Amino acid sequence: MAIRRGRGVAAINYPTGMNLGGDPTQALVHSTPTGNFMVTLSSVDLGQGMKQIMAQICAETIGVPTDRVVVDTADTDTGPHCMGTFASRGTHRAGNAVIQAAREARQVMLEVAAEELEVNASDLDTDGQGNILVKGAPQRSISIFDVALSAHFKRGRSISGRGMFLIPRSYPDKETGAMKPSTCYAHACTVAEVEVDDETGEVTVLTVKNVFEIGRALNPKMVEQQLVGGSWMGISHALYETTEPYYPDRDHGGTDFNQYLMPGPGDLAQTEIIVLERPSADGPFGAKGPGEMCANPQIPAVANAVFDAVGVRIDTLPITPERILRALKAQASN
Amino acid sequence: MELRKSYFADQRKDDLHEIGQPRPRSDSPGHVTGKTAYFADRNLPGMLHLKMVRSPHHHARIRSIDTSEAQVHPGVVKILTAKDVPHNVYTILILIQIGPEDETVLADGKVRWKGEAVVAVLAETERAAQEAAAKVKIDYEVLPAVFDMEEALKPGAPVVNEYHGRNYYLYDSGECRKVRFGDVEAGFAGADHVLEQTYQSSPIEHAPTETTGCIVAPEGNDRFTCYTNTQAMFFTLDNASIILQMPGNRLHFVGGTVGGGFGGKVDVIVEPIAILGAKLTGRPVSFIYSREEEMQISSPRAAEKVVIKDGVMKDGRIVARKVTGYTDAGAYSRHSPYGAQKGAGHYPGPYTIPNVWIDTYCVYTNRTPSSAMRGFGVTIGDFALEVQMDKLARLIGMDPLEFRFINAYRDGDMKAHRQPTEGAALIECMQEASRAANWPVAEKFMAMSSHAKGA
Numbered sequence: 001m002a003i004r005r006g007r008g009v010a011a012i013n014y015p016t017g018m019n020l021g022g023d024p025t026q027a028l029v030h031s032t033p034t035g036n037f038m039v040t041l042s043s044v045d046l047g048q049g050m051k052q053i054m055a056q057i058c059a060e061t062i063g064v065p066t067d068r069v070v071v072d073t074a075d076t077d078t079g080p081h082c083m084g085t086f087a088s089r090g091t092h093r094a095g096n097a098v099i100q101a102a103r104e105a106r107q108v109m110l111e112v113a114a115e116e117l118e119v120n121a122s123d124l125d126t127d128g129q130g131n132i133l134v135k136g137a138p139q140r141s142i143s144i145f146d147v148a149l150s151a152h153f154k155r156g157r158s159i160s161g162r163g164m165f166l167i168p169r170s171y172p173d174k175e176t177g178a179m180k181p182s183t184c185y186a187h188a189c190t191v192a193e194v195e196v197d198d199e200t201g202e203v204t205v206l207t208v209k210n211v212f213e214i215g216r217a218l219n220p221k222m223v224e225q226q227l228v229g230g231s232w233m234g235i236s237h238a239l240y241e242t243t244e245p246y247y248p249d250r251d252h253g254g255t256d257f258n259q260y261l262m263p264g265p266g267d268l269a270q271t272e273i274i275v276l277e278r279p280s281a282d283g284p285f286g287a288k289g290p291g292e293m294c295a296n297p298q299i300p301a302v303a304n305a306v307f308d309a310v311g312v313r314i315d316t317l318p319i320t321p322e323r324i325l326r327a328l329k330a331q332a333s334n
Numbered sequence: 335m336e337l338r339k340s341y342f343a344d345q346r347k348d349d350l351h352e353i354g355q356p357r358p359r360s361d362s363p364g365h366v367t368g369k370t371a372y373f374a375d376r377n378l379p380g381m382l383h384l385k386m387v388r389s390p391h392h393h394a395r396i397r398s399i400d401t402s403e404a405q406v407h408p409g410v411v412k413i414l415t416a417k418d419v420p421h422n423v424y425t426i427l428i429l430i431q432i433g434p435e436d437e438t439v440l441a442d443g444k445v446r447w448k449g450e451a452v453v454a455v456l457a458e459t460e461r462a463a464q465e466a467a468a469k470v471k472i473d474y475e476v477l478p479a480v481f482d483m484e485e486a487l488k489p490g491a492p493v494v495n496e497y498h499g500r501n502y503y504l505y506d507s508g509e510c511r512k513v514r515f516g517d518v519e520a521g522f523a524g525a526d527h528v529l530e531q532t533y534q535s536s537p538i539e540h541a542p543t544e545t546t547g548c549i550v551a552p553e554g555n556d557r558f559t560c561y562t563n564t565q566a567m568f569f570t571l572d573n574a575s576i577i578l579q580m581p582g583n584r585l586h587f588v589g590g591t592v593g594g595g596f597g598g599k600v601d602v603i604v605e606p607i608a609i610l611g612a613k614l615t616g617r618p619v620s621f622i623y624s625r626e627e628e629m630q631i632s633s634p635r636a637a638e639k640v641v642i643k644d645g646v647m648k649d650g651r652i653v654a655r656k657v658t659g660y661t662d663a664g665a666y667s668r669h670s671p672y673g674a675q676k677g678a679g680h681y682p683g684p685y686t687i688p689n690v691w692i693d694t695y696c697v698y699t700n701r702t703p704s705s706a707m708r709g710f711g712v713t714i715g716d717f718a719l720e721v722q723m724d725k726l727a728r729l730i731g732m733d734p735l736e737f738r739f740i741n742a743y744r745d746g747d748m749k750a751h752r753q754p755t756e757g758a759a760l761i762e763c764m765q766e767a768s769r770a771a772n773w774p775v776a777e778k779f780m781a782m783s784s785h786a787k788g789a
Contacts (some may be wrong), residue, residue: 177514
């Protein structure tokens with residue numbers, strides 16, 4: 001009886017969106033009288049930080065600092081339609097809609113600034129700090145604060161924009177299955193290292209090294225929170241979680257966190273995250289959807305590592321000590 | 335976390351001000367100091383609490399329901415049964431024309447899974463609602479149930495859901511969603527080795543910090559405001575409008591701050607019945623799942639069975655892959671027909687294989703309906719595919735990582751569902767993993783790229 005060590009690898013890709021149902025999201029953007037910007041959506045922030053990322057996308061597009069943007073979302077009386085937050089679609093779909101709306105608002109903003117500065121709007125640019133400058137002559141400038149005041153009280157303009165992003169529905173061909181199930185794909189490769197106690201069947205995940213390619217990391221800190229959390233969830237899925245431990249038998253289902261097992265802080269592996277960025281052709285600033293796929297590659301990587309350690313295949317999730325011990329017993333008797 | 339900027343550097347411009355910046359989240363201070371308001375942080379005057387009477391049987395006919403004792407329990411205001419729900423038989427994907435309507439809001443004549451909602455009790459307090467629910471007497475005739483997908487698909491198995499009339503979802507392509515690419519049998523015939531393996535998962539729970547729920551307030555203008563933690567505002571509003579036969583302009587949904595979803599809050603379960611309760615009592619209604627309901631009543635991730643048969647050459651090329659996937663939908667469709675067909679579009683994984691055959695089935699059994707979860711239609715498939723890849727590599731005596739490089743898709747490669755590969759980066763992820771994990775592979779693999787062959 002011994003502690004045995006093994007490692008396993010897995011590589012995956014992951015689709016963004018739900019094209020097989022049609023995939024629309026809309027956004028509205030408008031300025032307040034003093035040059036702050038409101039983004040209005042009906043998309044849902046599940047805790048992943050959608051409001052923050054939409055603010056950054058709007059700010060980048062209009063050319064103002066992010067703290068000048070407020071996101072008002074998920075009120076069906078005010079927010080235009082969004083299909084919902086799922087299928088790794090939030091950043092990609094809503095982000096594209098926000099860009100379109102913000103571009104339209106930016107154009108009006110530049111037109112008003114052009115009237116104030118008596119130049120062509122095409123000769124203007126933003127400095128990202130809250131000012132609009134004449135290209136090549138940055139001493140001629142006007143603050144966005146003053147532009148918004150002018151639009152509201154003098155010029156009678158609405159600095160606003162509408163955005164819509166729709167992936168039309170793809171209908172799979174009945175015979176061949178030809179279809180366009182999603183837009184861009186994110187990628188990952190994970191190497192997991194485990195120790196398996198061949199007396200108790202217990203698995204300890206020592207290290208997980210994840211490489212994720214996610215298009216563009218729009219906010220690297222938020223990407224990190226998502227990818228680290230996903231990696232832990234993958235380990236949990238591989239080794240612990242089930243609402244029906246003896247599926248398809250319906251008995252023994254957990255009803256609280258004492259019975260429904262998940263790893264505690266002491267069970268978490270040393271986790272390494274490396275991010276590559278290959279911008280997608282159709283995502284906002286090249287983003288893809290990393291939200292779901294980051295919890296996938298750890299599951300087969302851990303399963304393969306368990307085999308590498310003790311030489312038995314557990315092809316049924318979760319990979320519990322009971323299943324490992326039964327497999328070891330069967331292996332010994334063969 | 336490290337950003338490895340050396341990969342694909344020529345495809346990015348790093349001239350942005352706000353994007354790419356690690357700005358602190360504006361909602362974080364509220365989350366970590368407990369100041370963020372969630373839907374349940376409301377205690378409206380006169381608010382009632384809704385509790386469900388649930389089926390103790392996996393499959394049974396309802397002979398009778400007697401609510402007389404519950405009705406007079408102190409604090410009880412209203413009791414709802416199937417006849418109170420205007421459009422009681424529904425399915426959420428009907429909004430995108432994926433029918434038939436196959437699920438009851440409150441069971442009508444039959445229950446098809448243990449835990450199914452039969453009677454809704456509205457009372458002044460949670461405790462009164464719970465106590466009264468225990469006093470509802472339901473006479474059941476227990477019917478044979480089927481739990482195993484293979485058993486369910488056999489002729490003569492008990493029919494789980496009469497609205498389908500068979501224990502699988504009928505696609506326009508027949509009993510399963512199909513993908514056909516090349517000639518898979520010719521591929522197997524020419525392969526050096528053929529390996530067929532079966533993979534199985536069980537349902538898992540989303541385990542959000544905040545359980546599913548909503549609070550509904552009747553407004554003075556004959557509208558209803560529904561404070562909810564749904565993941566999809568209009569999807570839920572439009573389905574509620576159908577179920578209640580109430581114009582959508584009388585419904586106002588407010589949400590958007592959710593304590594974790596993971597796909598568990600895309601079903602439309604709590605809102606319609608709570609709105610109905612508010613309408614019939616004229617009082618605000620709170621319907622919030624307990625942790626037990628969240629774990630055993632709320633949809634889990636579907637159990638899946640995946641059978642993969644591969645033909646592989648000694649030099650490492652996979653020449654044929656046949657996948658048969660089974661998704662255990664439980665008793666009702668919810669999003670499962672979509673998930674199963676999403677799987678069909680995902681196989682054979684990020685590899686270029688000339689001959690592919692895929693069948694994915696959505697199967698009905700007498701268990702808690704499953705639905706969407708993070709990685710819907712893909713996660714279990716990836717588990718099966720990537721364990722299979724490990725087995726194939728060992729079968730032909732090849733390093734598992736090198737084996738993946740040989741088969742990895744690249745830009746321009748045609749996928750089985752007939753979309754050309756774009757924006758591939760699997761090879762680069764594996765190259766970086768090789769370095770990070772000190773798992774060396776041959777130099778020719780480290781020199782590969784995802785760009786089109788010959789480009």
